[in-house]
Amino acid sequence: MHTEITSDSTSIPPSPSTQDHTSGRAQLERRDSGVAILWLGPSNEKTISLTRERMSSLREALEDLKNNPPRGLVITGPSKSMYTVGADIHAIREISDPVVAEELAKEGQDVFGMIESLPCITVAAISGPCVGGGCELSLACRYRIITDEPQSIIGLPETKLGILPGFGGSQRLPRLIGLPRALDIILSGKTLRPKQALKAGLVNKIVSYDQLIQFAEQVSLKRQKVRETKISFIDRLLTFTGIGRSLVQSKAGAKTLKQTKGHYPAPPAALQACIYGLEKGMKEGLAHEASELGRLLVTPESKALVRLFFLTEASKNIGKDAxxxxxxxxxxxxxxxxxxxxxxxxxxxxxxxxxxxxxxxxxxxxxxxxxxxxxxxxxxxxxxxxxxxxxxxxxxxxxxxxxxxxxxxxxxxxxxxxxxxxxxxxxxxxxxxxxxxxxxxxxxxxxxxxxxxxxxxxxxxxxxxxxxxxxxxxxxxxxxxxxxxxxxxxxxxxxxxxxxxxxxEDVPGFLVNRILTPYLNEAGFLLHDGYSIEDIDREASRFGMPMGPIRLLDEVGLDVASHVSDVMIAGYGDRMKGPGLVTALLEAGRKGKKSGGGFYDYDNDQEAPSGEAKKLLGLEKKREVGDKNLVVNRLMLSLMNEAVLCLDEGVAGAPGKEAADQIDLGTVMGMGFPPFYGGLLAYADSLGAKEILSRTQHLEKECGPRFTPVKGIVARAEQDKSFYEPIC
Missing domain, CATH: 3.40.50.720 (NAD(P)-binding Rossmann-like Domain)
Structure with missing residues (x-):
């Protein structure tokens, strides 16, 4: 029988105040009911991250609970808008030693293992974000109850930072909801809203915030029932049998490779960690998970993705006072x-x-x-x-x-x-x-x-x-x-x-379209020089772009691209002129995907380079892509030359780090530059100004003055400077 919650018991007592408790630490409250409430932080903390100090305080509280077990345990955040955002991303950014990262993962696994081994019923009472290490903490509990607040989400977004869940998430989630559903969450790095999480079996109940603590308390005392997570018969076969896991691994691996194009090491590592733990057992699975976290956290891809995370956070703070x-x-x-x-x-x-x-x-x-x-x-x-x-x-x-x-x-x-x-x-x-x-x-x-x-x-x-x-x-x-x-x-x-x-700043094309125009023009010049539509787009995609430049022109619309090109030429002169291929297609009524055809033909969701377009433009494939870097070099250096001009002209802020950061964020979020490089200028910096100068000078000889290196590249090469530093 379900116990009704009366109107006298629905209010939530405040979390520990800063007058009595130290910010940054979890606090344990024992109630007359015999239930312990473990608050993850005091009420004034707007963001709860699992810093080393907080993890240490969690360990202390759990040692207390181990020595003096309560009748039930509820773990909750300080407010309706915050559970915990997981691991301390600032600490993650500073780690450069895989051994240090592995040890931190093991420490987190040990703390969450203490929750799992308590003899009482444990309940995660969630309101606000419960992501990353926060979600892994909740997975160590017997039940998860979440509120219907707009801020309430739950999930494991670690792969978006180039790592994998390292506090037991890759081991507990497949056992809780089955391997197929777990991989859908882990490999994509997505977060779920309450109704989605309930449907997936990740949470057991949705309640209002006013009911949260009291309801969770009742659940921990076995006085209130919630939905038990059940894995379907098919998913049990796919999770707990060798042949089932092989089928899932094969399908998920192929899908992951298609989506990541092999550029992101975290998703395949997370897939393998889930499989390994199910085959070898929890203990060995956790050890493997920690080892892989250590390896992944220091990869260039992870460092780039973590840096982008901080750029997005800085972006969100631009108008915070308004x-x-x-x-x-x-x-x-x-x-x-x-x-x-x-x-x-x-x-x-x-x-x-x-x-x-x-x-x-x-x-x-x-x-x-x-x-x-x-x-x-x-x-x-x-x-x-x-x-x-x-x-x-x-x-x-x-x-x-x-x-x-x-x-x-x-x-x-x-x-x-x-x-x-x-x-x-x-x-x-x-x-x-x-x-x-x-x-x-x-x-x-x-x-x-x-x-x-x-x-x-x-x-x-x-x-x-x-x-x-x-x-x-x-x-x-x-x-x-x-x-x-x-x-x-x-x-x-x-x-x-x-x-x-x-x-x-208010310049023609602003930032993204200004940088993008020479790139799209260069795709036209490559076509004009005898490279095929297929080869150009394939090489750009292989580099990591979400689609090739020719396909992008079709998606944008050739009429729109032509208009932007006119504005750019009016603003910057002949250096923004392309080979004129778009005009010829427009005159034939080909506007791109929206008209059914541009450089490609689009028919019933099928697309292929257009024979008609090739005839209209007089294109014949004259060159094979022998040096695979040649096409990419021409495309990327056209981007870099214009980006460095924007950098030093102050188009995106004060020349130096401020502008470079905005250019990196703008190129990733606005034009799809591969995130695993960290942004266009981060990629340029990884090559170095001297290497870029050498490549542009070579292309200047081969292709003409459109590749003349701009002053900012020359100066940084001479001064041995980064693109995140202003030039003298």
């Missing part, structure tokens, strides 16, 4: 095309009231359909959730009566300067005088757009990348008159929407 101004945000989006609808959708999903405005009913209908389609792809949303989101959007062709209450407006219309000036100029007159006015332009001058608006200090570029729902970068473009306040508010909004903002 976050409070976004409460109850009311927004206007002008233009219901793919970009505008995407922006409106993510604003509404993040609880803003949105007016989506377009000139035609057909446009509105297409925009709303796009939003519905995007929401349908988010599996953790219920139908009720989707309805609430859609109800926050007022889609109209008229001026809404709510315009006067809007705090923020953004246009996402056709890339025409005069049209944007007219639309935003008219809109500004209907908005409050302090409303932020943003343009989603990908290439036009924000300062020129601002000329049409009174108080240009509130005009700013907010450049989302397509598709809005997936691409994580937003370029915050500062016009000549844009205020620091406007920059902070828009950066805070980008973060609220789940994006990573970088602040860039």
């Amino acid at each position: 976050r409070s101004q976004l409460d109850h945000l009311q927004a206007v989006v002008v233009g219901a095309g793919i970009m505008g609808a995407g922006i409106a959708g993510i604003l509404a999903k993040n609880k803003s009231q949105v007016i989506l405005k377009d000139t035609s009913e057909e446009g509105i209908e297409r925009g709303v359909t796009h939003i519905k389609s995007s929401l349908a792809k988010i599996r953790y949303l219920s139908e009720t959730d989707r309805s609430f989101i859609l109800n926050r959007i007022e889609a109209t062709t008229r001026d809404s009566s709510n315009l006067g209450n809007a705090h923020f407006a953004i246009e996402a219309i056709f890339e025409d300067l005069q049209l944007k000036k007219k639309v935003l100029g008219d809109l500004a007159q209907k908005l409050p005088e302090d409303a932020i006015i943003a343009t989603n332009t990908s290439s036009l001058s924000v300062s020129k757009i601002a000329e049409a608006i009174a108080r240009p200090d509130r005009v700013i570029g907010m450049h989302f990348f397509n598709p809005v729902e997936k691409m994580p970068l937003v370029e915050i473009v500062r016009g000549n008159a844009t205020s620091d306040k406007s920059v902070a508010i828009v950066a805070a909004l980008a973060t609220k929407l789940g994006k990573f903002p970088i602040v860039v």
Whole structure:
């Protein structure tokens, strides 16, 4: 029989206060019921990481519990928005010795093993993030109860940092939910929301925060029942039999190789650790896991991914002081095309009231359909959730009566300067005088757009990348008159929407498109020189790019690429000119994937280099890729030359580390530069300025002045400097 929780017992007592306890340490509370509550930190700690000090305090508390066992144990975080984010990422960054990393893993395994060996029922009472080492801590408990708070997530994202779960996660999760489901979580590094976690068997119950501690206490006393995790018969065969594991390993290994292209050592190592432990037993499995963590943590891939993590955290802090101004945000989006609808959708999903405005009913209908389609792809949303989101959007062709209450407006219309000036100029007159006015332009001058608006200090570029729902970068473009306040508010909004903002100057193409243009041009020159579409895209993909440059042109749209190219040529002159192949395809009506054909033909989800395109362009394959580095060198050095110009011109911040960090983040998040290199300039630094100078000088002789090394490369080679240092 289930024990009912009365209204008198639903409130949660506060976690230990800082008046009585030291920040950074876990604290043990013994209750009259005989249940012990192990608080992972005091109530003032906003972030709980498993530092060495905290792990030491956990060990002390668990020794106490071992010597004087309670009737039950509940392990919980200090607030409804924090359980624990896992291992101390700052400490991880500093480790350079695999032996040190292995020993740290063993220490963590020992502490969590103490939880598992207690004679009482142990319950992880989770609210807020429970990730990485935090999830591994919860796996050492008998039960996991999670709240329905928006911040509540659980998972093992270690592979995203180039490592594997090292505190027992690779051993306990497959035994708990079965190997197939465990690998789906571990290899992808994904986190689950409460309903997803319950379905996967990772948690046993979802409750409100007000009920959490009392309910967990009752469970630990066997007075309240929860769903027991059960592994299906098929998954048991696939987990606990040799032939089953072989089947899973073969399938998961092939999938992992396809996804990582062999560039990331962590997923295959995590796969092997799971299999090894199931075959050899828990003790040997844990030893193998710790050893592999030590090996992986000092790899270049892990160091690069950890550095990117810190860059994303710095990005999220750009507008942190303005976050409070976004409460109850009311927004206007002008233009219901793919970009505008995407922006409106993510604003509404993040609880803003949105007016989506377009000139035609057909446009509105297409925009709303796009939003519905995007929401349908988010599996953790219920139908009720989707309805609430859609109800926050007022889609109209008229001026809404709510315009006067809007705090923020953004246009996402056709890339025409005069049209944007007219639309935003008219809109500004209907908005409050302090409303932020943003343009989603990908290439036009924000300062020129601002000329049409009174108080240009509130005009700013907010450049989302397509598709809005997936691409994580937003370029915050500062016009000549844009205020620091406007920059902070828009950066805070980008973060609220789940994006990573970088602040860039108002130059043609801003940062990402400016760097990307020579790269795409060089793909055209390679075609012109006789390399095939297949070879060019294959070599770029082999390097680690998510897709080749020719395919990328088709995805972007050849009409869009042509327009951006015109802007770049107008801004930077002939050095931004390509071989003109895109123009020839556009004249034949080939706009890329959206029209069914560009450089590739697209038919029923099948795609192949287009014979028609080759004929139109007069392309014949004249060269085989003998030296596989040649194609990659031409593509990557075209990127580097322009990136170093941006670095030293201050396009992405003060020349030196500030700008280099933003360029690294921008190239990874905005154009898909391989994360395992750590960013474009991190890759350049790994080669060294002298090597890059030598390669560009060689290509200058072979290909002409477009490869003339820029001043910043020459100077750093002469001064033996990093790209993270300014030149004299």
